[in-house]
Amino acid sequence: xxxxxxxxxxxxxxxxxxxxxxxxxxxxxEDPKNECWFFIADYHSxxxxxxxxxxxxxxxxxxxxxxxxxxxxxxxxxxQQSRINEHANLGWIFNTIVRMSELERMTQYKxxxxxxxxxxxxxxxDYPALMAADILIYKAEAVxxxxxxxxxxxxxxxxxxRFNEKFGKIFPEPKSILTETPRIMSLTxxxxxxxxxxxxxxxxxxxxxxxxxxxxxxxxxSDAGGKDKRDGGDNLxxxxxAFTQTKEEKTEYLSYKKDHEAGKLRYAGLKPRLAExxxxxxxxxxxxxxxxxxNPDYVKKVLAEGAEKALAxxxxxxxxxxQKIGLII
Ligand code: AMP
Numbered sequence: 001x002x003x004x005x006x007x008x009x010x011x012x013x014x015x016x017x018x019x020x021x022x023x024x025x026x027x028x029x030e031d032p033k034n035e036c037w038f039f040i041a042d043y044h045s046x047x048x049x050x051x052x053x054x055x056x057x058x059x060x061x062x063x064x065x066x067x068x069x070x071x072x073x074x075x076x077x078x079x080q081q082s083r084i085n086e087h088a089n090l091g092w093i094f095n096t097i098v099r100m101s102e103l104e105r106m107t108q109y110k111x112x113x114x115x116x117x118x119x120x121x122x123x124x125x126d127y128p129a130l131m132a133a134d135i136l137i138y139k140a141e142a143v144x145x146x147x148x149x150x151x152x153x154x155x156x157x158x159x160x161x162r163f164n165e166k167f168g169k170i171f172p173e174p175k176s177i178l179t180e181t182p183r184i185m186s187l188t189x190x191x192x193x194x195x196x197x198x199x200x201x202x203x204x205x206x207x208x209x210x211x212x213x214x215x216x217x218x219x220x221x222s223d224a225g226g227k228d229k230r231d232g233g234d235n236l237x238x239x240x241x242a243f244t245q246t247k248e249e250k251t252e253y254l255s256y257k258k259d260h261e262a263g264k265l266r267y268a269g270l271k272p273r274l275a276e277x278x279x280x281x282x283x284x285x286x287x288x289x290x291x292x293x294x295n296p297d298y299v300k301k302v303l304a305e306g307a308e309k310a311l312a313x314x315x316x317x318x319x320x321x322x323q324k325i326g327l328i329i
Pocket of ligand 1: 009017041144145148149184
């Protein structure tokens with residue numbers, strides 16, 4: 001099965017990205033039956049407010065992050081989206097297939113337009129057409145994503161189907177692959193999705209030190225504050241569950257869960273344990289991150305080789321598409 005997914009290089013990767021999506025990338029690349037492609041979605045990231053002086057560092061850091069998590073290059077292909085012009089080319093063709101009314105329905109667009117009121121750019125609106133191109137240019141069959149991307153993926157299938165019906169079948173209709181925690185909530189406002197835009201204290205970055213993790217979990221909103229904040233406790237517990245690795249930790253989780261259901265969970269006990277669990281889980285990542293950061297040439301080489309592989313397929317698909325729609329004379 002050919003699998004593809006991407007993540008935006010904007011700020012640091014957080015445990016929402018990891019538990020909702022990237023955890024599955026790592027798992028899926030272990031199966032030799034899968035052919036995995038993962039990209040740094042820099043073209044998508046420039047639809048948000050950004051500092052051009054920081055962007056190349058953010059792209060490099062994301063490559064470092066992915067390598068430190070054990071992705072590529074032996075098990076999967078890592079590459080940078082903007083290096084493959086064919087994504088944007090196919091995105092343009094999809095612009096002529098997707099309808100305004102479909103894009104207007106996208107909840108991510110509506111949410112982000114509220115956050116960046118001064119910068120509601122056309123790219124932000126058109127994001128799903130480029131995302132469909134990112135996936136279909138490789139004729140990928142499955143896409144591991146968090147819950148927030150399901151609507152976009154459904155539109156990708158609609159675009160594929162519409163193209164196939166109109167011009168002849170070339171695209172598969174890719175399915176989504178979700179983790180057990182497809183939606184991690186903010187630590188400071190558990191009614192909102194965890195995201196970088198919620199501020200430093202609202203998320204745990206993979207690169208946070210054990211001390212910072214402890215501090216952030218300590219002040220995380222739990223359900224102790226009243227009925228409207230109930231979700232906070234559920235969120236902390238599902239994060240706990242997702243990071244358990246041993247039988248003992250699982251048992252510990254079940255006991256916290258039972259206490260929570262009975263309304264007698266002590267956060268003073270749960271929170272330090274949860275912080276410890278997260279810090280331990282990423283100990284190996286932190287070590288590898290230091291190692292890879294000493295070798296920037298290697299990181300760049302991985303991306304260059306990835307781009308070469310991606311280009312070979314993307315060129316072929318775009319040619320096929322141009323042929324189908326009658327652009328080749
Ligand atoms: P992005 O930051 O939009 O590039 O996200 C990269 C991946 O992380 C996508 O597959 C998202 O669906 C996923 N993701 C982002 N935030 C969350 C969250 N709070 N919970 C679960 N998955 C998430």
